[in-house]
Amino acid sequence: MPHDRDAVITGIGLISCLGEGVDAHWSALNNFAPVTDDTSFPGFPLHPMAELALDKHISKREQRQMEPWQRFGTYAAGAALEAAGVKGNTDLLSQMHMIVAAGGGERDYAADAAILSGLPKAADPDAYLNEHLLSDLRPTLFLAQLSNLLAGNISLVHGVVGSSRTFMGEEASGADAVRIACARIGAGQGDLFLVGGSYNAQRPDVLLHYEMGRLLWKQPFAGVWDRQAAGGGMLLGSLGCFLVVESRAHAAARGATALARIASVASDRCRRGPGEATANARKQLAALDGTYDAASAAVISGASGAPAATAEEKEFLTDLGLPARAGASAFGHSLEPAFIANIALAAMAVSHGTLFPPLDSAEKPMNTPLRDALVTGWGHWRGEALAHVTTP
């Protein structure tokens, strides 16, 4: 039964290697060809961001204050606001609550390299570090790095000022951003939300981080599940995704069209002992009993490709038996916004009433109509989330 306080999606801003917007993504998913960059970081393939006309959503002056991570996010936020018919509407924007899932921003790689090269040879290494940080760091770069400044930029550029919160913590931060927004809508703690995040994979420091964890896929492109036979690994992807989520009543009152409904979002954690993630997922799934028909349901999986979690999720999904698609096969794994982007894929699929074709030899075609999508969000390290996205 439709309820006034249902959380519905009325706008999606999505940018990735597959292009910009839901139509471009839908078409790319239905004619899938992987887009990778194998040369910028030799030996470390990734999914690069598509060419963007940044001026459309961010003035040149503001672009100069940001690095790519913030540009991707601020751009995707602008696209979501536009799609929802909220962009530029000061009244609505001043009541809009924002929850951003964020990591940190880019560093000045040349300045780092110069210090790393010079410091070991310096007579006084500590003084050398201080001196070079003082002279080489651009004052404004700090503001391009702070986690909460993606949200800060969105307030500044788009005027979203009802409230602003930033969640951190890789995949789980995206899942919890959507969960908290939907819970607040359900409880009447807000009517209109902007939820999202962005990721820049084209950065040596993030590649470095996951290489230290020995988690990167360094071979020619293969889908998330297909990689497992060769040891598994993550192909990171640059991505920005924001959703405008609002109460059904609020959307109806302003004449906005709901693309899909987020019927539920659950998230939990465990130490990832044998079977613990599966136990969390089973609990989350059991809570959805009777809310969807398996015959018209599919899974959009957040599997990252990281070996242990992906192998365990694969087994869980095989048991579940629903057709599944791993978003990371299409646009790479994007940590913080990954779950949100997979919700966007789910919303697109249920609004089209069909699932897009398999992205990987392990995925089965689905030729019957689609009504419900279950979105998994198992973090590559921690965190297990499950959302249920359905027709409005």
Next chain:
Amino acid sequence: MQDTDHLGRPVVVVTGTGIVTSLGQGKDANWAALTSGKSGIHRITRFPVAGMKTTMAGTIDFVDVPELSAPALSERLAELVIGEAIAESAIGAPGDFPGPLFLALPPVEMEWTQRLALAADSGANETVTYDDLLRAAGSGDHRRYYERFLFASVGENLAARFGTKGSPIATSTACASGGTAIQLGVEAIRRGETETALVVGTDASVNPESLIRFSLLSALSTRNDTPEKASRPFSKDRDGFIMSEGAGALVLESLAHARARGATIVGVVEGCGEAADGFHRTRSSPDGKPIIACMRNALEDAGLSPDQIGYINAHGTSTPENDRMEWTGVSAVFGERASSIPISSNKSMIGHTLTAAGAIEAIFTLLTLRHGLLPPTINYDTPDPAVPVDCVPNVARPAKVSHAISNSFGFGGQNVCVVIGAAG
């Protein structure tokens, strides 16, 4: 006291708190120092400060962690204050806290110690590039760096250790983060999702790069000769804030739940308000609108009028801009009472604990109400005629207060105010 508030929502109370700052560990030590006007600010000894414009901070040097880094020390401080708060609250069982964790955490990033170690491991001689670091990253064992510098690791480790329920949320709204964490906990209890929540704000990120980053924004005091006198909120000669470390934890609980288990109630979180500012990345909107809206939202949420507020725990950073803007906001919200309502800044003594400030200062506000004693604003020697506040200058003052407001305003335009009420 009724179990529900003016809007029929569960009343949220505090049943345990824990604090560590540069003044010491534990709320008793902190309260004694804070109300005797002691400063925790000192010359930095953790790392060489040669060439730096600011050479002082409120670092916590009395807590050891192996392989010091901001997340490692932040996590350790959080453990200390959570332990204190849970012990006072006597809730749950050891390792089994019966609610979720909301954590205000500074952004996490690999630091120079690790970067230099990777550079050394790469064997590169003349010049070191990120290509060399990438090569080194995959050889040898650097997995502990990877795990330590995941944004999720502090929250995950705390959740595992204290047995909090569900997915831990780590939040950053810059200097308002502690307030945001409290608000997330209050909202969860009001939604009826949980009867209790563990809220912690922690920040131990004083290292050369972070100090220099703030310094380059001209945000820090350079009164290096007298560190204990450098933080002087509301004084005409204030010249910036002092980076500091600390942590604060609160056990939030529905009143009904606390009462049913016979818990001692420390105070009430009566309301929270927030508002974002779209004016500038580091500066407040000159008309003070977001700050005003934030305080008004908090009062409305608490169901109180400005007249009912007896004390303001200021954001009071001691930067020329913040203290002036805070006055603009306070004078708009409190009208004629603005210059007579006591408004003091804990930061005059503990410095700016950044991510942790909102949590630490909410706890100090609870203690203020509980003890009937207003902590002073120290170093108030030169009043600023443009900011005519009663800042409780230099000496603590007895006062019975029923309702107080704690302000937090952050870079990036993120503002949170929390209204605290006395128990019973």
